[in-house]
């Protein structure tokens with residue numbers, strides 16, 4: 001089997017295991033939890049947990065703050081699949097593990113992917129530990145996960161990403177945030193490759209491009225999901241001001257600490273929102 005055939009087989013086998021774990025549930029939404037936002041996994045009711053290592057082709061995780069578990073259950077009564085952890089493009093250039101995760105949940109019946117991440121703010125008006133609804137993105141990874149041979153069974157070679165971050169889902173999430181009293185900014189997310197944080201000059205460049213938050217994830221996830229026809233929504237939890245915008249010292253520990261501080265609002269918003277998104 002070549003790499004592509006192996007991938008197709010991994011997606012099939014993983015989807016089968018996920019469907020088996022669902023039992024009587026038929027989740028229509030999957031959530032990918034970003035750095036420091038894994039606490040939501042513990043809020044899943046009647047959880048069935050699959051370790052990524054038991055799902056063929058899923059990523060093997062190495063970064064602190066990422067658990068590597070797929071959890072099936074209910075959030076606020078709604079059937080969901082929670083993907084707690086993912087691999088970033090600062091860890092590998094192999095997009096297959098991420099493709100397997102997303103295509104397997106699609107094959108298991110999911111229609112909507114809710115993405116989350118920790119991000120740096122590029123705007124004085126968007127504060128640390130606050131949330132930002134992603135309206136659009138800039139792919140500055142220097143890499144597109146769909147590069148290489150295209151498998152038409154998953155999606156087309158060329159596809160538009162004009163409304164990649166679904167306007168209908170965004171309107172619903174905004175309404176929920178307002179109702180629940182959760183501060184929710186909105187803006188454009190730019191993905192840098194990392195693993196170094198940005199320089200102040202890069203942050204000024206990204207501001208000039210019209211980006212509002214900066215991170216190292218979620219853009220590949222969105223592209224893979226849109227390619228295979230999933231609807232996408234996403235929220236950034238702001239863990240710091242972009243480099244040079246404040247005098248704080250940027251560290252991953254700091255990211256996790258401030259994500260934990262924003263996690264309560266994130267969990268409240270997501271649990272209230274999933275009801276409206278399926």
Ligand code: HPA
Pocket residue numbers: 118119120121192197198214215216239240241242243250255
């Ligand atoms: N830059 C890139 N990624 C990040 C940041 C940042 O400032 N904060 C959290 N993830």
